[in-house]
Amino acid sequence: QVQLVESGGGLVQAGGSLRLSCAASGRTFSSYRMGWFRQAPGKEREFVAAISRSGEVTYYADSVKGRFTISRDNAKNTVFLQMNSLKPDDTAVYYCAAGPYYRPTYYYHTSYDYWGQGTQVTVSS
Numbered sequence: 001q002v003q004l005v006e007s008g009g010g011l012v013q014a015g016g017s018l019r020l021s022c023a024a025s026g027r028t029f030s031s032y033r034m035g036w037f038r039q040a041p042g043k044e045r046e047f048v049a050a051i052s053r054s055g056e057v058t059y060y061a062d063s064v065k066g067r068f069t070i071s072r073d074n075a076k077n078t079v080f081l082q083m084n085s086l087k088p089d090d091t092a093v094y095y096c097a098a099g100p101y102y103r104p105t106y107y108y109h110t111s112y113d114y115w116g117q118g119t120q121v122t123v124s125s
Contacts, residue, residue: 002026002098002114009094009119012086016123020081022096022116030054030074033101035112036081038092038121047107048094049081059106063089086123093118 008020020036035050049070050059058070069082079096099112 002029002032004096004098004114004116006094006096006116006119009121011122011124014087014123014125016086017082017084018086018121020083020094020096020119020121022079022081024077024079024098026077029077029098031101032098032114033103033106033111034070034072034079035097035099035106036070036079036094037097037109038090038094039118040092043092045095045109047109050106051079053101061107083121086121088123088125091121091123093120 003025004022006022012018030053036048037045038048039045047061048064051070051072055072067085072079095118096116097112098114103111105111
């Protein structure tokens with residue numbers, strides 16, 4: 001069982017930056033692949049980024065590649081999402097998720113078993 005708590009969301013102007021954090025409970029954090037997803041009003045939840053257990057391999061949605069960076073600190077049971085050059089289209093509730101490393105579809109929400117409550121990110125134009 002893993003409990004996830006996101007923080008770091010807020011209101012920022014276009015072109016600005018935010019850093020999201022996701023703190024995990026439990027002693028098995030390093031055994032999970034971690035992901036970030038987002039959901040805008042009236043839209044489906046979409047994949048943003050994912051990171052392997054060790055942190056050596058990362059994946060990004062095309063829409064955020066080059067602007068967002070996912071990282072993790074297994075000693076602190078925390079995963080981060082550094083978001084730069086934010087755009088109004090990035091406005092959404094951002095969720096972190098934990099799932100088994102062996103599921104191949106890292107970009108699909110059903111590959112993750114545990115979810116945080118979400119944190120709101122609003123980018124003004």
